[in-house]
Amino acid sequence: MQRIAVLTSGGDSPGMNAAIRAVVRKAIYHGLEVIGIQRGFSGFVEADMGPMNLGSVADIIHRGGTILRTARSEEFKTPEGRAKAYANVQRFGIQGLVVIGGDGSFKGADMFNNEYNLPVVGVPGTIDNDITGTEYSIGFDTAINTVVEAINKIRDTATSHERTFILEVMGRESGYIALMAGLAGGAESILIPELRHSMDEVCEKLIRGYKRGKLHSIIIVAEGAASGLDVGKQIREKTGLETKVTILGHLQRGGTPTAFDRILASRMGAKAVEMLMEGFRKHMVGMLEDKIVAGALDTAFNGKRPINMEIYNLANILSI
Ligand code: ATP
Secondary structure, three states, rough: OOEEEEEHHHHHOOHHHHHHHHHHHHHHOOOOOOEEEEEEEHHHHHOEEEEHHHHHHHHOOOOOOOOOOOOOOOOOHHHHHHHHHHHHHHOOOOOOOEEEEOHHHHHHHHHHHHHOOOOOOEEEEEOOOOOOOOOEHHHEHHHHHHHHHHHHHHHHHHOOOOOOEEEEEEOOOHHHHHHHHHHHHHOOOOOOOOOOOOOHHHHHHHHHHHHOOOOEEEEEOOOOOOOOOHHHHHHHHHOOOOOOEEEEHHHOOOOOOHHHHHHHHHHHHHHHHHHHOOOOOOEEEEOOOEEEEEHHHHHHOOOOOOHHHHHHHHHHHOOO
């Protein structure tokens, strides 16, 4: 193998730059050439790509977002779009592809491999941490730290005013951000899309807390479980408590990656290059029990990652 390409796809996540850096530098270290593809599969289809060198990835390890930029490409979902991408594979002499993104991006890479047999390795990059086959995806740790920082600030004002605060966080189909940030931030209730929640129970818990002298309450809602505004309204109506709603939105996507995410991205990016050199053809990198491992690419999108009930139950017990 002489020349590989790298792209970032789907939603951006903090640490993607550290992963790009690792792919480029590890590949060059082993004498490979690297093509950087801009705007995910869109750039793949449109030949928006060019060679990268050691300097192309200088001074990016600490930056959020992705220097290669990212996109969602409808054209790549069509056979015609993928045929155009393959023409670019031939034109640029690409012999392997690293795709940094979420399960949708892995699905696209899987389909491309099925049709054109180009070796592909997926590196999980999404703040949602919803990818099966890895315990952590790049960007998740930064995102939950951003949420925890917000909880800390809200706690200060919540205590001063004896109010109930509702914080809506990202996670359309996955409650991992809500769950882990909720545990770390000491939230009273955590509402996630994987479980059914009774607003009556949430309200009973709130009242119990205030009766025994709690000065504030914080409820974390994953956007896929309910709208924060709706939860606030229901609590107000059912309990008469004053509620304030904060929707964190895209704040959670940005920011400088944490040390954890930079280390994870560096290890995973380097592993992806090793895997291509070793002849892996349709695989993903994962982190399982603190080891960086190779897994089948379709692990990521065949089956949904279950929520960790042990942690959910613990968060409930600790916020009693
Ligand atoms: P995030 O978790 O941040 O949403 P993602 O990788 O899951 O990231 P998607 O929008 O689902 O994001 O997928 C990114 C891109 O991957 C799509 O825009 C499309 O170009 C490609 N893709 C997704 N599914 C397929 C598919 N079934 N066939 C071909 N390409 C696909």
